[in-house]
Amino acid sequence: MSLKVLFISQIFPTPVNPTKGVFSHQLVQGLTNYCEVRVVCPQPWFPKLPGWKFLERWHGYSLIPIEYAIDSIPVLSPKYPFIPKWGEHYHSFLLFLGLVRYTYALRRCFRFDVINAHWLYPDGVAAALLARIMGVPLVLTGLGCDVNMFLFEKRKRGPILRALNQASRVTVVSEELKAHLLGVGIDHKRVTVIRNGVNKQLFFPRDQTDSETILGLPQKGPCVLFVGRLAEEEEKGLRYLIEAFQELVQIRKPITLYIIGDGPMLKAYQELVHKQDLQGHIQFVGAKAHQDIPLWIGACDVFCLPSLREGCPNVILEALSCGRPVVASRVGDIPNLIGKTNGILVEPGNSHQLSEALDMALAREWDEGEICRSVGNLTWDAAASQYYSVLLGACSDV
Numbered sequence: 001m002s003l004k005v006l007f008i009s010q011i012f013p014t015p016v017n018p019t020k021g022v023f024s025h026q027l028v029q030g031l032t033n034y035c036e037v038r039v040v041c042p043q044p045w046f047p048k049l050p051g052w053k054f055l056e057r058w059h060g061y062s063l064i065p066i067e068y069a070i071d072s073i074p075v076l077s078p079k080y081p082f083i084p085k086w087g088e089h090y091h092s093f094l095l096f097l098g099l100v101r102y103t104y105a106l107r108r109c110f111r112f113d114v115i116n117a118h119w120l121y122p123d124g125v126a127a128a129l130l131a132r133i134m135g136v137p138l139v140l141t142g143l144g145c146d147v148n149m150f151l152f153e154k155r156k157r158g159p160i161l162r163a164l165n166q167a168s169r170v171t172v173v174s175e176e177l178k179a180h181l182l183g184v185g186i187d188h189k190r191v192t193v194i195r196n197g198v199n200k201q202l203f204f205p206r207d208q209t210d211s212e213t214i215l216g217l218p219q220k221g222p223c224v225l226f227v228g229r230l231a232e233e234e235e236k237g238l239r240y241l242i243e244a245f246q247e248l249v250q251i252r253k254p255i256t257l258y259i260i261g262d263g264p265m266l267k268a269y270q271e272l273v274h275k276q277d278l279q280g281h282i283q284f285v286g287a288k289a290h291q292d293i294p295l296w297i298g299a300c301d302v303f304c305l306p307s308l309r310e311g312c313p314n315v316i317l318e319a320l321s322c323g324r325p326v327v328a329s330r331v332g333d334i335p336n337l338i339g340k341t342n343g344i345l346v347e348p349g350n351s352h353q354l355s356e357a358l359d360m361a362l363a364r365e366w367d368e369g370e371i372c373r374s375v376g377n378l379t380w381d382a383a384a385s386q387y388y389s390v391l392l393g394a395c396s397d398v
Helices: 024-030 056-063 086-111 120-134 156-164 175-183 210-217 238-251 267-277 290-299 314-321 352-363 369-374 382-398
Strands: 004-008 036-040 069-070 074-078 116-117 137-140 170-171 190-193 223-227 256-260 282-286 302-305 326-329 343-346
Touching: 004 086, 004 120, 024 074, 024 120, 024 382, 036 086, 036 238, 056 282, 074 238, 086 120, 086 156, 116 120, 116 282, 116 382, 120 137, 120 369, 137 156, 137 382, 170 175, 170 382, 190 352, 210 290, 223 238, 238 256, 238 352, 256 290, 302 314, 302 343, 302 352, 314 326, 314 352, 314 369, 326 352
Parallel strands: 004 036, 004 116, 036 074, 116 137, 137 170, 170 190, 223 256, 223 302, 256 282, 302 326, 326 343
Antiparallel strands: 069 074
8 A cells, every 4th residue: 555645845846936946846856756645735815805916925825726736746825814923923823723634634535644744843843743643653854944044043043943853854955953852862763864856858068159149148258156045044155245245247258147046135245246346247037937047057157055054955956967076065964965076065155165165166177077076976867866764664653
């Protein structure tokens, strides 16, 4: 009999934001080769009022249907009540209220054996309540900030620890995240590190000139690429990359930084670029579809991710799989991905060191094939196989 898995996560593509949680989507696609999966992607409720479009972030939630499909994967998206700021204190319980009715209804036609929740708070805490009242085993998955930040925040720590102690198994995407869990008393036997994968059919070495031509980019001077959400927390460290470019343009002209991504910090970053008079060297190109990213990586000379904190960033795996060297911060699982043959590591938040590393990377001759091979074993099928083993183990524990 096939294992039936209920996959719960807010970090999953929606019709409004098809690039959100692409890694979750790829994992689910891989899991379908091993077991039956149903995806539940709860979202805050927001009224569908045209006059409220100025609240762009929240208005988007009103456009997400209760049921939709992403690449033939059916998704159930129950809505839950949430008031910004005030609701943060009760976020996990409010999410649970949105989940419970729909999940019970779903179980009548899909009797799932185990719940796997990705992102510890609020998703994992809500899933723990659900698993407890439904009497099914729980597997929690930590991805990054939910472990290295939320676990150490006063209001979230208690609920997260209770959920972790309830879970039959826990997976994380890096050894650093596992160390955090062991540090708060989680039994090492219950924690498994499963790195993210990369879609090799989409991310492979491409001719740089061809990529530039297809994208319509001017073929002059070296090109650096950044891909990431421009979030309020500034966790991706883009500010330091912009400051590093102020130094770099004094050494290398012409040189261009292309920034792919969108978010609440976009205007602030644009103002910083204008203040430093870097408009001729730094281009904001907005969010791009996932299938377009390989061409942008193919067009660049160096990929850069100057994050302040990370788990196992998919975009680095994708850049390496495309044969491009990576300059990145020494955080999360990145030091286990980047070595002398495929990139350069820098300390987070150090603009000068970042500038020097980018200059060194641009000056060096890299072996594209060797870079690509450095992540040759990190596929989504391999990740899905490991998740399947963990999920199966959680069921056997009952």
